[in-house]
Amino acid sequence: MEAYVLDWVNLLLRWAHVIVAIAWIGSSFYFVFLDNSLTKPADPDLKAKGVDGELWAVHGGGFYHPQKYMVAPKAIPENLHWFYWESYSTWLTGFALFTVLYLYQAGTFLIDRNVHAWSPAAAIAAALGFLVVFWIVYDGICRFFGQREGGDRIVGIGVTVAVVLASWLACQFFAGRAAFLLVGAMMATSMSANVFFWIIPGQRTVIAQMKAGQPVDPVHGQRAKQRSVHNTYFTLPVLIAMLSNHYGFLYGAPHNWLVLVLIMLAGALIRHSFVARHKALVQGQPVPWLYAGVGTAVIVGLIVWLAPAPVPKAAAAAPVSFAQVQAVVAQRCAMCHNEQVISKNIQLHTPELIAKNAQALYQQAVVLKAMPMNNATQITDAERGLLGRWFEAGAPLN
Structure with a gap:
């Protein structure tokens, strides 16, 4: 009976997790598209109001005219929508699902004694440590290098190295299936932590400054934008890490940590191609499909590498x-x-x-x-x- 109840809890949590994750990823993709598709307004009235970019769009039989104010509008609107519950709900349901499936049944799902023989308690502590330590490392890289000249490149290299190292470590200590999911979970935790510790607090600070009649410090928007961009690049790697637990040929492969790194790299490259595409279309430049091509080539390479040996x-x-x-x-x-x-x-x-x-x-x-x-x-x-x-x-x- 316990297994039957756990199956139902697993199903319902997974369903809720997928629903709120769709909402979060959808809004993230939309706003990245929006930011990279805005054009400078030609209307003097919009310029006078402080509008820095606008977009006309048609959807569902209606016309939409979103506008973006650089830093903040001159007055706070009465109806202001906040995008944060999508993120928080995704993390809460995901962590609950991780707890029910992997932590509660650590001896079955976290531990592979052929990889590393340790107690369920130690495996649980290490798994939780992955979530916390990666956030500390990632946040530290962003804090120390993010505001320097050429900081975005340094941060990108540093975060990539941290992800590769974490992927290798996870596959040395945990069952392959758990290792892949744990890497996805640690990145997803950092995504939600970006929203909780940086993006939303920065927006609240801007509003508080406006209400107090103080000049709005643009650094809050810049930091929030930086973390938001990181989140969109994490999205496809996180999704493939989460989906991988259904495909034993991925996490059960020799050098499975390298398989994980390469398939996440492919996702990040493909995502970058679409981000760059939005900018290119607005600027009238050729669409940079090279990144998507390289990402696709990486996937094809993995398909060839992991192909089973032919049966005599x-x-x-x-x-x-x-x-x-x-x-x-x-x-x-x-x-x-x-x-x-x-x-x-x-x-x-x-x-x-x-x-x-x-x-x-x-x-x-x-x-x-x-x-x-x-x-x-x-x-x-x-x-x-x-x-x-x-x-x-x-x-x-x-």
């Missing part, structure tokens, strides 16, 4: 008996899928049940390589291939 013709042609399949399932799968332990509502302790769940067995153990969890039973690629050939031959019981 003799092995591929050899018929697979059900006795062979049953022996593999009994040794590698049945300890978690039997009459006493019915994990994920799947049982594999009889020939009839193996045949009934052949599709799920093929998908999870052969295609996705997600099972056994963290390869706890040490199933081999040859055994996965054997299960695959049996299923593709029609899953016969003889």
Whole structure:
């Protein structure tokens, strides 16, 4: 019953997390597009009001005319919308999901004793430490170098090095699936911390200065803009790190830390291409698709690198008996899928049940390589291939 309840909690938290994450990422993408698509106003009245950029857009049968004031408008509007609950809700639901799935079940999900044998308590403390320490390192890099000449480049290099080092460390200590997700979680934590510690406080300071009749210090807007730009570059790497836990061929690969770094790099390059595209279109320049091309090339390179070795013709042609399949399932799968332990509502302790769940067995153990969890039973690629050939031959019981 506990496993059943946890499955429901997992489902509902994941659903809520995806919903609020869509809202946050959508608003982030929109405002990056907006900032890079604004044009200087030609209307003298808009210039007199302090409008620095405007955009005309059509959507849903109506015309929209967003305007941006450099630093702040002369008076605070009565109806002012704040964009922060999208971020906070995404982090809260994500951390709750991480707690239910990975921290509460650390012995199963965080720890792979073939990678590093330690206690669940130590693994939990280290996982939480990743979230905190990365934020401290990232924030420190931004504080010390962000306002210097050429600071954006230095910050970019420093943050990249920090992400690469964290990816390597995570894959040395945690199960591959957990390591990938943990790297995504630490970056997502920094994204939300940017909103909580810098972006929103900076905006509140600007409003307080306006209400007090004081000159508005532009540094608050500059800092908020810097962190907002970082957030948009983190987005695609975070998404692929989060999605990777469904694809064992990624986190189970040799040198999996490098796989993670490269696929996140591809996401960042593709995202940069779209950011640069917005500016290029406004300025009438060619669209810089080179970055997206390089990112795509990195993904193609990963596809080639991670491709499974071809099965020898003799092995591929050899018929697979059900006795062979049953022996593999009994040794590698049945300890978690039997009459006493019915994990994920799947049982594999009889020939009839193996045949009934052949599709799920093929998908999870052969295609996705997600099972056994963290390869706890040490199933081999040859055994996965054997299960695959049996299923593709029609899953016969003889």
